[in-house]
Amino acid sequence: MFKLPVCPHCKTVYYYNEVIKNNEKISTCYNCKGRFKKSKVKGYLILFLIIAVVTVAVNILIINFCRDILAALIPVFIFSIIMAILGFLISPFFVKYVPVGEVKKTENTTIDREKVNGKIKRSVKNRLKKENSESK
Numbered sequence: 001m002f003k004l005p006v007c008p009h010c011k012t013v014y015y016y017n018e019v020i021k022n023n024e025k026i027s028t029c030y031n032c033k034g035r036f037k038k039s040k041v042k043g044y045l046i047l048f049l050i051i052a053v054v055t056v057a058v059n060i061l062i063i064n065f066c067r068d069i070l071a072a073l074i075p076v077f078i079f080s081i082i083m084a085i086l087g088f089l090i091s092p093f094f095v096k097y098v099p100v101g102e103v104k105k106t107e108n109t110t111i112d113r114e115k116v117n118g119k120i121k122r123s124v125k126n127r128l129k130k131e132n133s134e135s136k
Contacts, residue, residue: 004092008099009034019092026100036097043094051087055080 006013010032014022026037059076066072 005038005095005097007032007034008036008097014097016092019095027097035100037100039096039098040094043096044091047087047091047094051083055083 004013004016005019007029009029012029012031022038026035028035058079062075062079063069063072066075
């Protein structure tokens with residue numbers, strides 16, 4: 001999971017800056033023009049769990065080594081902030097690109113493709129009227 005994402009079509013590696021700057025839901029590969037979307041829920045969940053476990057374990061060690069609880073609060077707070085910043089910086093390594101699923105072909109998608117400037121073509125309207133009249 002700890003690697004930069006690649007295009008699911010042509011396996012082009014996307015660099016760190018490209019992953020951070022890409023905020024679109026559906027993107028297009030600059031190499032093969034294939035369409036894909038980000039899948040980050042699973043990756044971010046794994047990243048969060050890793051950071052949470054490490055932070056809690058180190059914070060418990062810090063509290064155990066300090067005799068005074070109040071003296072341990074500052075190192076615990078600083079370490080927690082450092083881990084949060086680290087998690088933000090390595091988050092692009094936990095993103096995965098997946099191909100966009102195919103649209104199911106139904107009557108509605110056929111009509112949507114045949115729309116011109118927001119209006120349905122006359123032939124499509126006539127076909128729908130004939131189908132509705134035949135079904136009655």
